[in-house]
Amino acid sequence: MAIVDDLINPRGTKRTCVVVLGGRGFLGRSLVTRLLQLGDWVVRVADSTHPLQLDTDSSHGDSVLRDALASGRASYCQVDVRDPSQVIKAVEGSSVVFYMEAADLPKHDFYDCYMIIVQGAKNVINACRECKVRQLIYNSSADIIFDGSRDICNRDESFPCHWKFADMLSDLKAQAEALVLYANNIGGLLTCALRPSNVFGPGDTQLVPFLVNLARSGWAKFIIGSGDNMSDFTYAENVTHAHICAAKALDSQMISVAGKAFFITNLEPMKFWEFVSLILEGLGYQRPSIKVPARIVCYALLVVKWMHEKLGSRKYNLDISARFFHLASCTRTFNCSAAQKYIGYSPVVSLEDGIRLTIESFSHLAKDSSFGNFEGQSKAEKLLGSGKVSDICLWRDEKKTFTCFVALVLLFYWFLLSGKTFASSTANLLLLVTTILYGYANLPPKISSFNIPKISLSWFEISENSVRDFIMSIVYLWNSGLHTIRSLAQGEDWNKFFQVVLFLYFVKWILVESFAVAIGFALVFAFTAFFVYEQYESEIDGLTRMLFSLTKGLLTSYLPASMTSFLQNKGVLRKENGKVVNEAAGR
Structure with a gap:
């Protein structure tokens, strides 16, 4: 690849060629756009995506890149950081390399994550040395000093990394950062690392979509812990601005910057749940309002993790769920005075404006939007008929559901727990309703400043x-x-026979044991079981299949050979690889 450091702009000054590794990721796109807008650099975008795909509708950053590609101020290079030869080809001829997060990181695979993050960092460092690159700036994370068990309050870069991490990605990021900083001033390469905290903004692929998923599934109404924990957030454009400041500072203040790491935030710490509330409210969702002890949520996550390990399900990203739990329940604020002093960083976009711009960019995920439905109709919704009953049992409208639940509980007490007969309970209820209606009809049209609406006859029709x-x-x-x-x-139909037998046995148990207990159990079941099933559909289905497998084994082990043969002839059991299988359970 030709050396491009000597390209001359119209004013006769040299442009420096920079390489943005991970240039099609969330932060990589923002950095590429900012570099091209400044006009001081020739930018080589390097990423694993092939071929390069540019949005044609609303992406301002992609339109800037498209124009730069046409004018020769930008180029694109497909690179796999696990391949040293490809990395060398990508950084050859450049003087500054920005190493950003990969756009397609396989978060479920430890080996691939290690090869991309850690081995990738080794390959980038070696390539920079071989190609005589002057500067390597690594985008790290503030998560690397957080172990998930204690608060971090206004900590600066002197706070040590204990090598105990809240999740796998933070562990690998810490290793990569250590490699980059250790490589400083070896072979003429100057390095530094930036540690942004809770990055968000247009194009975010993690935090905002995760919050919207929580809101759509009904879990966003809960506040984990007291809700008073503080957090630092960083708007994406401020992170890219900090990278450019670091590149310039490595030339002017090499001793104070080279080989160092710097925290980057918006310098406006706020309550974590207030940030979540602003994002969700801006997209039309309900603010979190119900506080749940953090310990209970922790135990629930442990149970879910155990179920994932036993059933081998990967529908939900447990790493993201665990990371969100730690963010939502702990205080994490950082001191950015070193970044302000040595690299000249200060936010270019305020937190308020950043939240507003982020909400505008995610309008397609707003409530009642025709776009952004992450999943189709759930099985629980199909079972309930997708009507009013479904909306109530799945807690689509919390006020309506709570009102129905309280009304049914009162009726349950009135008819079954009050100790009265059904006839007397009905008579007393009618008497109470009659008294209330008559009293309401005799209320004046206005009491103080409140207007009393009259009951229309259409209410009873x-x-x-x-x-x-x-x-x-x-x-x-x-x-x-x-x-x-x-x-x-x-x-x-033997499957139907077994279903009817189980149903009749259940009815017999209700009538013999306790009708009131059965009704109470059904009431609680209706308002909890379907909601829980919708959240953990794959895990519950997997557990059900496992129980059916156990049932098949018991059935074939204890039934007489004549009965097994009879059921096999009737289609209840079938043979697979010489083993008898329960056909009804497999349907």
Whole structure:
């Protein structure tokens, strides 16, 4: 690759060629855009994506890059940092290398993460030495000094890294940072590292989408812990500005900057849950309001982790969930005075403006948007019919659900726990409703400054469509029952037979043991089980399959050979590789 350090701009001054490794990632795109807008550099964008794909609609950064590619002020190079020869080809002829986070990091695979982050850092360092690069600036993370067990309050760079980390990525980032800083001033290479805290902004692929997922699933209403923990956040453009400041400072204040790490924040610490509330409210979602002890959430995460390990499910990213738990329950604030003093950093975008710009950029994820639905209709919603019952049992509207739950609990107490007969309870309830309605009708139109609306007769009317739908539901249930009886009479559907037997046994248990206990259990079940199932659908399905497997083993082990043969002939059991399998369980 030709040396491009000697390219001359129209004013006759030299442009420096810089390489942005990870230039198509979240921060990489922002840095490339900023460098091109300043116009002082020729920028080589290097990333694993191939071929280069530019957004054609609303991405301002991609339009800037498109123009720069056309004018020759930018070029693109596909590179795998695990391949030393590709890295050398990417950095050859440059004088500054910005090493950003990879855009497609496989967070579930430790080996690949290690090869990309740690081995990748070794390859980049060796390539910079071989190609005589002057500066290497590494984008690290403030997470590397956080072990997840204690608060960090206004800590500066003198706070030691204990090599005990809250998650795998922080561990690997710490190793890569140590390699970069240790390589300083060896072979003429000057290095430094920046540690931004809680980066967010347009194009964010982690924090904001994760919060929206929480809001859509109903979990964002909970506050972990007291909700008073403070955090430092950093707008993406401020991080890229800090990288450019570090590159310039390595030339002017080499002794104070080279081989050092610097914390980067917006210099405006705020309550973590206030930040979450501003983001969610800006996108039309409800603010978190229900406080849950952090210890309970910790135990729940441990149970979920155990289920993932047993069932081998990877639907949810546990690393991100654990990281969010630590962020949401601990204080993490950092002292950026060293960055201000030595590299001349100060935020160019305030936290308030950063939050506003981020909300505007994620308008496609706003509530009731036709875009950004991460998952289709859940199984729980399908089971409940996707109507009003589904919205209530799945806590789509917390106020409506809570009102229905309280009303049903009161009716449960009134009819089953009060000690009265059903007839007397009904009579007392009608008497109470009559008294309330009569008293309400005699209230004055206005009490103090409150207007008292009158009850319209339409409140008590039942529409013809509602009656028709009710009758059709009864007819449907009756016909379904007849169909079930017909199937049992023909003796062909053993799966249906077992379902009916289990249902009748359950009804028998209710009538014999305690009707009140059964109703109470059903009430709690309706308002909790479907909601929990929707959140952990894959884990519960996997556990169910595991229980069916155990049932199949017990069934084939203890049944007589004649019974096994009979069920096999009837299609209840089948053979697989010489083993008898329960057909009903596999359906």
